[in-house]
Amino acid sequence: MTRPRRVAAGAGAAVTGQVRLLRRLPAEQFAFRGLMLLTGAAALLIAPGGRLILPGLVALVAVPALLAGVLSPDGGAPAVVLGAAAGAWTIRYGVATAPFDATLAVAAALAVHHSTAALCAATAPTSRIEPSVVVRWAGQLAAGLAVAGGVAAMLRLLGRPAASVPLELAGVAATVLVVAVPVVLARRG
Amino acid sequence: MARRPRGRPEIRLAAPTRALLEGERVDAVVTVTAADRVDIASVVLLTPAWLVPDGAPLAQAVAVGAGDEVELAFRLHCQRWGRRQLGPAVLRATGAHGMLRCGPYASGVGLVTTWPLREEFVATDALPRAAGLVGLHGSRRFGEGTDIAGVRPFTPGDRLHRVNWRVTQRTGRLHVTSTYSDRDAEVVLVLDSRQDLGRPPVSSLDTGVRAAAAIAEHYLREGDRVGLVDIGQHLRRVRAGNGRTHLVHLLDVLLDVRPLHWYDLSERAAIQLGTASLPAAVPAGALVVMLGPLAGEAAFRLLAGLARTGRSVVAVDTLPADAGPESDTLWTGLAYRLWQLEREGDIVQLRDLGVPVVPWRGAGSLDQVLRDVSRAARAPRLRR
Numbered sequence: 001m002t003r004p005r006r007v008a009a010g011a012g013a014a015v016t017g018q019v020r021l022l023r024r025l026p027a028e029q030f031a032f033r034g035l036m037l038l039t040g041a042a043a044l045l046i047a048p049g050g051r052l053i054l055p056g057l058v059a060l061v062a063v064p065a066l067l068a069g070v071l072s073p074d075g076g077a078p079a080v081v082l083g084a085a086a087g088a089w090t091i092r093y094g095v096a097t098a099p100f101d102a103t104l105a106v107a108a109a110l111a112v113h114h115s116t117a118a119l120c121a122a123t124a125p126t127s128r129i130e131p132s133v134v135v136r137w138a139g140q141l142a143a144g145l146a147v148a149g150g151v152a153a154m155l156r157l158l159g160r161p162a163a164s165v166p167l168e169l170a171g172v173a174a175t176v177l178v179v180a181v182p183v184v185l186a187r188r189g
Numbered sequence: 190m191a192r193r194p195r196g197r198p199e200i201r202l203a204a205p206t207r208a209l210l211e212g213e214r215v216d217a218v219v220t221v222t223a224a225d226r227v228d229i230a231s232v233v234l235l236t237p238a239w240l241v242p243d244g245a246p247l248a249q250a251v252a253v254g255a256g257d258e259v260e261l262a263f264r265l266h267c268q269r270w271g272r273r274q275l276g277p278a279v280l281r282a283t284g285a286h287g288m289l290r291c292g293p294y295a296s297g298v299g300l301v302t303t304w305p306l307r308e309e310f311v312a313t314d315a316l317p318r319a320a321g322l323v324g325l326h327g328s329r330r331f332g333e334g335t336d337i338a339g340v341r342p343f344t345p346g347d348r349l350h351r352v353n354w355r356v357t358q359r360t361g362r363l364h365v366t367s368t369y370s371d372r373d374a375e376v377v378l379v380l381d382s383r384q385d386l387g388r389p390p391v392s393s394l395d396t397g398v399r400a401a402a403a404i405a406e407h408y409l410r411e412g413d414r415v416g417l418v419d420i421g422q423h424l425r426r427v428r429a430g431n432g433r434t435h436l437v438h439l440l441d442v443l444l445d446v447r448p449l450h451w452y453d454l455s456e457r458a459a460i461q462l463g464t465a466s467l468p469a470a471v472p473a474g475a476l477v478v479m480l481g482p483l484a485g486e487a488a489f490r491l492l493a494g495l496a497r498t499g500r501s502v503v504a505v506d507t508l509p510a511d512a513g514p515e516s517d518t519l520w521t522g523l524a525y526r527l528w529q530l531e532r533e534g535d536i537v538q539l540r541d542l543g544v545p546v547v548p549w550r551g552a553g554s555l556d557q558v559l560r561d562v563s564r565a566a567r568a569p570r571l572r573r
Contacts, residue, residue, distance in 0.1 A: 026246055115287075122229045122283040122290065127248035133229055136252055140286055183288065 018071050022127055028129045033070045040066040040081045043109035046102055047088040055088040069117060078117035082110055095165050106147060106150055115141045117142045132150070194225035196461075197291060200232065201278040204299020208440075209267045210306050211390075211399075214243050216262045219278045219296065227253040229283040232261055235276055239269035239390065240301060266541070269390040270305030273297050274446050304440050305402045328365025336369040355434060374413040375429050377471050378405060381488055382421030385448035387509035393482035395491075396507035398443050400480050400549045409436045418467065418504065421449055421493070426440060467491060468498045476501045478555075482508040482548070489535045494501065496542045503558050504546040 025033070044062055048055035062084030089098075089106060119137050123129055141177030203218040210357040219228050242262040253259050265275075276299055281292035338355050343363035351365040378401045385394040405415045409431055416429035417439055429441055464559040468491075471477055477500050481488055495502045514521045536546050 024246070027514040032380060118287040119229070120364045122281070122287060123231045124233045124248040124281075126246045126251045127231055127233070130249065130251045133250050136228060 003102070021071070024126050026126065026128050028134070029123070029127065032116050032129075033073070034119050034182055036073065036078075036120065037066065037070050038114055039109045039113040039116065040069065040078075043085040043106055043113060044081065044088070046109065047085040047105045048166065049089075049092040050099075051092055055092040058084055058091060065183040073117045074121035078114065082114060085110055095168055100152075103157075104149070107148060107152075109150065111145060112141065132146065156161070191337065194223065194227055194263060194284045194289070195222040195281070197284050198227055198230060198280060200249065200278055201294040201296055202234070202276045202278045202296040202299060204275045204301055208302040208303055208304050211267055213267050213303075215265055215301075216268065217265055217275060217299070219256060219261045221253055221261070221280060222258045223249070223253045223282070224256060225284070226255045227282045227284055228286065230259070231281045231283070232278055234263050234278045236265065237273040237275065239271065240265050240273055241265055242266070242277060242305075242563075256474075259434050265506075267301070267303040269395065270303050270402075272300060272302050275301045302444065305398045305443055306440075308405065319328060335431055338367045338369050340364050341367050369412075373571060374408075375416065375472055375475040376404070376413055376528055377410045377416045377418060377429065377475045377477045379418045379420060379477060379479040379481075379491075380443075380446065381479065381483075382419055382446045383449045383487075384482060387512040388483045391509055392496070393484075393507040393512065394446065394448055395414040396486055396509065396549050397482075397505075398446055398479040398553075399524060400505055400507065402443055403551075404478060404555075406436055409433070409439075415439065418470075420467070421446065421447060422534065426470075429472075468494045468500070471495065472502065475499075476503070476559075478503050478505060480507055480549070481503045482506070483536065484508065489539060492539055492544050493542055496539075496544045502544045502554060503545055505538075505554070506546055506548045506550075 006072065044059040048059050062081050064081035065077040065084070068075065069081055085135065092098075115137070119129075119133075199222045199508075201220045201222075202258050203220070205215045205217065209215055219232055219234060221227075221232060228254050229250050230249045231248070236242070236247060236495070243266040245264060246434060247263055249261050249263075251259050251261065256358070277295040277297060280294045281290065281294075282294075294406045304493050321395060340353050341364065343352065343365050347365045351367075353364045353366045356364040380395055380397055380401050382397065385392050387393050389395055399416065405417070408415050412431060414429040415435070418425040421426040421441070427439055427443070430438070477495055479488075479492055479495075479502065481504075483489065483504065483506050492504055539546055547554060547558050
């Protein structure tokens with residue numbers, strides 16, 4: 001008299017699964033995913049600098065990725081959001097001097113989005129997060145933001161050199177080297 | 190990166206080792222140990238059906254210091270009887286500020302046993318043909334028997350061969366050795382597990398198993414002998430016995446009860462043969478309590494056969510009140526109504542044969558019925 005229920009198939013099943021997952025999220029997971037959504041949306045809003053035609057379109061394309069990243073942060077969606085925000089920013093300003101406040105806001109939003117996505121990806125979706133983990137995560141994030149803010153403030157006080165393409169490329173290359181070299185060395189060790 | 194973890198973290202699962210009761214809450218403890226610091230240790234405990242988390246989710250993220258051992262307790266609620274595998278617990282570790290990840294690492298698994306005892310069954314002591322002072326098996330009542338109950342002072346009426354001379358000599362007063370009386374009351378539980386109607390955890394099989402466990406516990410506690418026949422599984426019989434060990438044995442057998450699938454044709458044929466020979470296998474003086482949804486001709490035929498051979502038979506109807514067909518087509522309702530009418534007619538015929546049919550209502554379900562059966566068993570019989 002009892003029969004197994006038919007399993008919903010296709011896209012409908014995926015949506016149902018995601019809705020069911022959202023209902024089961026504990027409060028802390030909900031808060032962190034909310035923070036991801038807020039910071040990602042802020043970065044995608046600020047990065048085009050009010051220009052809708054090309055930078056705005058690039059940011060708009062990343063909106064589905066933002067939603068997908070909130071639902072499954074361990075996938076590639078958060079990277080798409082970061083890339084789209086950086087791309088929109090580069091297209092908007094190129095080698096021209098960007099406004100200081102907007103730069104700082106985009107950088108902070110992207111840093112928080114990235115860090116929150118990493119935390120959510122490291123925990124199971126239905127997982128409770130111990131306060132010690134949150135404290136450690138918040139400390140690391142705050143330290144990173146403080147260092148970046150300090151450097152930015154110092155640069156503002158020192159004054160900026162004139163915009164130049166080779167200088168910007170050299171800066172990007174130096175940043176990549178500073179981050180990548182220790183990682184490669186550590187992995188070899 | 191300089192302080193990145195070099196060894197892999199370990200995970201262990203400690204499942205409850207004792208048998209649990211339905212509705213009981215229990216902790217499963219997962220231990221995570223790491224030689225180096227782990228920023229985030231994400232632990233997920235996999236649980237079977239009917240062993241559900243009690244409030245908190247079954248996943249937790251913790252930080253583990255170098256050389257530390259972190260214990261995580263997951264509270265579980267046992268909702269249904271059975272033997273189930275708990276675990277494994279799965280660990281994924283993240284270190285070096287999220288740059289390094291490892292896992293998943295799985296712990297071992299545990300076996301959780303949940304006994305089908307939810308409510309206490311109480312019945313009047315009206316057992317048909319309970320020969321109080323004869324037989325081979327002990328009861329809890331004092332009287333003439335072989336099992337020693339203790340030593341007590343002599344009272345008028347005690348037999349002289351019961352005098353315990355050693356104690357009498359030591360105390361200076363006459364003492365006798367008292368014994369338990371031997372009883373010959375035997376209860377045979379016949380469980381019809383061929384079908385499982387309704388939705389777990391209140392399906393017909395659930396009710397049948399719980400009722401069988403409760404009745405067995407009650408009569409074994411009273412010192413009677415209880416046997417079990419599962420007609421859903423060929424040759425699955427437990428001989429009548431008594432005592433606590435026998436109860437554990439019965440519960441152990443009940444844990445493995447499964448309904449038959451429609452494609453188990455050879456099993457069905459074997460069961461039909463076994464069912465046909467059942468009346469001959471049940472002792473003449475035993476009280477037969479059949480538990481099942483009373484669905485299908487075979488169950489009624491078996492009950493009628495037992496009643497015609499002069500045995501005291503009680504049928505416990507375990508069909509849930511809300512059981513019904515799942516699909517709702519044009520003819521489903523009508524067909525179900527016809528089935529119900531046919532079933533009610535069969536139950537009336539059973540009653541005419543002297544087999545009381547009672548729905549299971551927990552404690553006291555069988556009081557009135559047992560009194561009636563007992564009275565009927567004591568009445569003079571006409572031998573044909």
